[in-house]
Amino acid sequence: MKKKIVNILMLLVISLMTFSCSEDEVVMEPSLEVTPITMQGTWKLAELNGEQVPEDFYIYVIFDRKGNFEMYQKHDSMYPRYITGTYSIEKDSHYGYILSGEYDYENGDWNNKYIVTDLLQSGSMVWTVKDGDEVSKYVRVDEVPEEIVEAAKVDEEQ
Template sequence: MRILFRIIPLCMLLFSFMACDDDEEVKVETLEVTPANLNGTWRLVEWNGEPMADGTYCYITFVRRDKTFEMYQKFDSMYARFLSGIFEIEKDTYLGYIISGKYNNSLGGRWNNSYIVTELLPAGTMIWTVKDDAGDVSKYVRCDGVPSKIVEEARDDIDN
């Protein structure tokens, strides 16, 4: 009987090690990159692994119905800038989903880069990587909208 009481705890210990499998990968559910899944406002929170510097920002609002965007940004100016235009999404066999766009300004220029969109999560985050520069990575987080102070500042700049 003593041997049985020694064997049972030993077996329980062995079975507990067998139940833990470190090789299992946690699969995160991602969304398909479509105008419907991008619809809404997104805020740039990281650029190349670093948080945005104080006083700089980028908010982009996608409208799925007509594939348009409105962007409020402050990178290269003292003041907020408002940009708008159209966007398109294509699916590349090797790269995945690629987003690009064209501005509505007088020049009607295309975006400087096209971006590979990955890790579009239901929780409201996505990663953009410049198609021709894998080292240029941006992380966006879904938000309720562009802060009214930023909208007013950009509108004042447009009116002047």
């Protein structure tokens, strides 16, 4: 009888140790529906293809609820640029949410359409080029830094 009790206690201790060693459960934040309301605000490019972007390379995009955007960027030229236009969001049954845009002043469409995923309440979203492999992570920020706004204005005046 004593041997049975010892065996049961050993079995109980082993099971407790096994279950107590399991990894903590990771709670995933649910992704929001991609709409002008959930995208409204100021966003900064934080990562490009999993790498942090260099300090002198930036894109800030401000989306409003009416489908307009303002963009401050310095990535494809040595001077900062301020660009405006309109954007639209389409829900595709295969790809999910697709973001596209058109620049003001008849400057044409965006070069790419983007599949938007992982739009999180905590303030980040991921854009993947629809017909490519470039992946960009944007994070929500309070505002575009004043020195960037001023630099873009100076460039517009020239």
